[in-house]
Amino acid sequence: MPELVDWTDRRGFDSYRASQLAGWFYNRPLTAVDDMHNLPLDLRQALAEDFDVTLPERADCRESSDGTRKLLVGLSDGARVESVLIPRGERLTLCLSTQVGCGMGCTFCATARMGLMRNLEPDEIIGQVLLAREVAGPQPVTNYVFMGMGEPLANYERLVAAIGLMTARWGLGVSPRRITVSTVGLVPALKRLVTDTNVNVAVSLNATRDELRDDIMPVNRRYPIAELLEACRQLDLPRRKRVTFEYVMLAGVNDSDEDADRLVSLFASMAVKLNLIPFNPFEGSLFEAPAPERVDAFQRRMLDRGLHTTVRVSRGRDIAAACGQLAAAGS
Numbered sequence: 069m070p071e072l073v074d075w076t077d078r079r080g081f082d083s084y085r086a087s088q089l090a091g092w093f094y095n096r097p098l099t100a101v102d103d104m105h106n107l108p109l110d111l112r113q114a115l116a117e118d119f120d121v122t123l124p125e126r127a128d129c130r131e132s133s134d135g136t137r138k139l140l141v142g143l144s145d146g147a148r149v150e151s152v153l154i155p156r157g158e159r160l161t162l163c164l165s166t167q168v169g170c171g172m173g174c175t176f177c178a179t180a181r182m183g184l185m186r187n188l189e190p191d192e193i194i195g196q197v198l199l200a201r202e203v204a205g206p207q208p209v210t211n212y213v214f215m216g217m218g219e220p221l222a223n224y225e226r227l228v229a230a231i232g233l234m235t236a237r238w239g240l241g242v243s244p245r246r247i248t249v250s251t252v253g254l255v256p257a258l259k260r261l262v263t264d265t266n267v268n269v270a271v272s273l274n275a276t277r278d279e280l281r282d283d284i285m286p287v288n289r290r291y292p293i294a295e296l297l298e299a300c301r302q303l304d305l306p307r308r309k310r311v312t313f314e315y316v317m318l319a320g321v322n323d324s325d326e327d328a329d330r331l332v333s334l335f336a337s338m339a340v341k342l343n344l345i346p347f348n349p350f351e352g353s354l355f356e357a358p359a360p361e362r363v364d365a366f367q368r369r370m371l372d373r374g375l376h377t378t379v380r381v382s383r384g385r386d387i388a389a390a391c392g393q394l395a396a397a398g399s
């Protein structure tokens with residue numbers, strides 16, 4: 069809200085108007101400044117000159133047979149990103165994008181093929197939230213994950229600004245405990261994130277050897293596995309909060325018993341949660357999904373050795389909305 073207070077001061081309006089504006093911006097769907105009927109005309113005119121209050125365009129919305137909805141979000145310059153609403157029981161999780169495309173080049177990810185086109189601005193990230201809330205209707209969004217298009221920490225300042233708007237009481241009022249940022253492991257920004265916000269952290273690991281991780285995640289050449297894990301070990305997390313590690317299972321590539329054993333060794337001195345994600349194929353993808361029995365055996369091997377391991381059930385595969393499948397293909 070400080071920016072809104074600055075704006076009202078600059079434009080010669082009473083500063084109490086800032087909280088009225090925040091209420092309109094963050095809590096009600098707006099299509100035009102004239103919707104703000106409790107504001108005087110001169111204030112609405114000033115707003116119309118300085119702000120675009122409309123939501124991003126809902127360019128497309130597809131619903132999967134499992135209830136997952138993929139939104140294609142049209143931005144003011146014509147760029148498009150995807151957001152995904154994933155229902156599970158009482159929970160409704162919103163997966164958000166932070167960049168148009170992505171420059172990280174992970175070889176198992178459809179978004180990587182777009183390359184990095186640009187970073188999203190904080191208002192474009194918030195616009196996804198407001199649009200998704202409108203699509204969700206009466207069911208409240210309960211959880212927010214930054215796992216959509218783009219590497220969130222490669223757009224650090226704007227990400228943190230958006231999280232600030234999401235968590236502010238005068239903003240969207242979301243508890244940081246309900247927000248998770250997933251990263252490939254940009255070590256310096258990862259450390260800052262924990263200091264600057266109180267959100268949950270997920271690290272996408274996907275290999276147990278540098279040789280393989282260099283191949284499938286080029287970021288590993290900058291921050292190899294040992295350096296990444298040491299940084300995670302040093303994170304100043306509140307007691308009982310753990311880093312989640314994600315592990316996309318690629319058939320015949322990283323899903324052997326030896327990989328499972330190496331994961332157990334890598335995490336021997338850390339309290340972590342490991343989330344296995346069987347690969348979701350996309351058109352032209354280089355990898356295949358492991359058989360369900362392989363996933364079970366891999367998980368069991370780690371559970372037997374005391375590593376807290378879950379398997380993420382794929383949602384929205386039939387509409388290319390599952391992990392690694394987002395590519396803003398459009399309608």
Ligand code: SF4
Nearest residue numbers: 170172174177180218
């Ligand atoms: S997995 Fe994430 S970081 Fe890697 S290319 Fe895809 S969107 Fe980017």
